[in-house]
Amino acid sequence: MPARRRPPAEKLVQQQLRRFGLRVWRPGQKDVVDRVLRGLGTLAVMPTGAGKSLCYQLPAALLPGRTVVVSPLIALMKDQCERLQALGIPSAQVHSGLDAATAAEQERAALDGSARVVLLTPERLADDDWLDRLAERPTDLLVVDEAHCISAWGHDFRPAFLRIGQARERLGRPPVLALTATASAEVVEDVARLLDIPAAGCLVGGSFRPNLHYRVEPLVDEEDKRRRLLALFEDAADPPSTIVYTATVRAAESVHEALLGAGVASTLYHGRLRAAARHEAQDRFMRGQARVMVATNAFGLGIDKPDIRRIVHYQVPAGLDVYYQESGRAGRDGERADCTLLFVAGDRSLQQFFLNGRYPSEADAQALMEALRAPPPDGAGWTLEALKQRTRRPLTKLKVLAGLLAGEGWLAQEDGALRAIAQGPEAARTLAEAIARYEAKAGLDRRRLEQMVDYAQSGRCRWRLILEAFDEPAAFERCHACDSCERMDAHERETAPRA
Structure with a gap:
């Protein structure tokens, strides 16, 4: 485990808070920032709008070394990078959405140490050669934004997130800060396990926002x-x-x-x-x-x-x-x-269609492994596009399957090419177990869709339904603000005995 750091003086922290245009902390922020500045692994589940970004941006301004932020969306990186630059915190964004000249400039800043904060996609962090160059300089903090994406139970599972644990090892095991607005108990447990965050470091805030x-x-x-x-x-x-x-x-x-x-x-x-x-x-x-x-x-x-x-x-x-x-x-x-x-009501069928095309089966996995054991068509190695032609499986399924099998130790990726890793006599059983775990996620997602449809058709308080989905107790029977509560309140007023 990385050694704990001595946190900076409270006066310096307050100065940085004012630098970000704030005088007081929002609920939960200070507890997260305190743990990060002490070098402790932390998972923060905070509602949208609660100021999660400050929880890594403020420490990044105080830490002597670099902060690496893994983010799933280009739009997010652009917004955050511009904000940090405006505050005088040198930052770089590295992703596929940049033109060639800008990409070269941003990569230089990310790798030569001039950027205090480096924002990148999980796919870039999974590039072994690029990761080796990034690891040449010290990283003081590794941030995983929208951390539910790392979990096989999360609603936006991204296979490249599975390699963040390996990337952290290559970066010298810096402290990790994982951030998300939505996480069930299963997701919290999964993310904490994959990123080696102790139970004491899982800080879960309430989701209710009365406005x-x-x-x-x-x-x-x-x-x-x-x-x-x-x-x-x-x-x-x-x-x-x-x-x-x-x-x-x-x-x-x-x-x-x-x-x-x-x-x-x-x-x-x-x-x-x-x-x-x-x-x-x-x-x-x-x-x-x-x-x-x-x-x-x-x-x-x-x-x-x-x-x-x-x-x-x-x-x-x-x-x-x-x-x-x-x-x-x-x-x-x-x-x-x-x-x-x-x-x-017919909207449900669209999401059901997405679900049917998202999850690979054991037959899909066997077809992929069989193809990988054959010589590639051009001698340079198997790419996902070549595998699509060989297996006649959708590219989306192959991407998910490749990430899943890499995480299970079945595949290796080098210079964009995939190859099968030899397995022992128990290989067939372990492959079946891996796919079964993924099929369990498919079942969970079907239940999530039904829960969403129930919300749309229910006459109960909307906020209570949302909080129940997150396993959070509600401190109220009605929020008195959603359409359901407004109807119930109006009915009670109309039927109340007149004085």
Whole structure:
């Protein structure tokens, strides 16, 4: 274990707090920062808008060495890097969304020690050659943002996150800070185990945010849903700052077109756009030049725009944890914000389709391993694209399967090529066990989807349903702010005996 550090004087910490424009801590922040500055592994589960970013940014300004931040989304890195630079903290972002000249400049800063904070994707950290160069200089803190992605039980599992534990070893085992807004008990346990964080270092805050007002609008069909969405923007000239989330790129493009046709100044963000188009869309929204952002879930993690007044979900998300995280991007300034789900019963089938295509089977694994044992078509090694042609399996399944099997010690990746690692006589059994664990996750995700649909169709307090999904006790029977509570309160007023 890394040696504990002597934390800086409280006066220095308070000076840095003021540097970030703050005079008082938000709930939970100080406990996390204190542990980080003492060099203790920490997992912080804090609600969206609770100021998780400060928990690594402030220590990064005080630690003598470099802070490496593993982040899942380019939009997040861009926003955080610009904020740190504005505060005078040299930072670099390393990801595939940069043009060649910018990428070279950012990589130099990341590797030569001039950047105090290096933000990168888990895929970049999984690049062995690049990791070796990064390890040539000391790392004082390794941050895993959106840490639920490291867990096989998390709602946004990313195979490259599985290699963070190995990368930490190569970086000299620096203290780890894992951050997320949503984590069930299984996810907390999984992340803590994978990142070697003790139980005492798991700091779980409450999720309830009374300024968020939840509502569901049940609708008949897509045409009805489109009409209702446009009705929400009746004041097209001056709409509140809004994010409209869709589950697919096609729906995002269609909704964006409809809003523009109705005279609503909006912008569009999804993963298939070129990097320059994504950056422009994000900048226009963050600066208030476009009041409405239409986006897939590629946009939003860590976006620090405090005055978002409304989140509209045009299609049902995969689970209540996803819904809470995305809707929680509203109202970061503490003022009232509305979170609306436009629900058509048929929306469930779209998420079921995604689930069916997400999880590889034992037959998929056997096909992949059999292909890897054969000579590659060009002699340079098996790539995922070549394996797709050989196995006739979807690329998305192969990516997940390759990450899973690498984590289990079945595969190695060198210079972008995959190769099978020889296994002993128990190989078939261990492979079956690995796939069975993953199939259990598929079952969990189906239950999460049903939980999301139950939320959409329920007449109970929306906040109680969200808190129950996170295994959190609610301190109230009703929040008196969601649409369900408003209906129940109105009914009680109407039926109460008159004096």
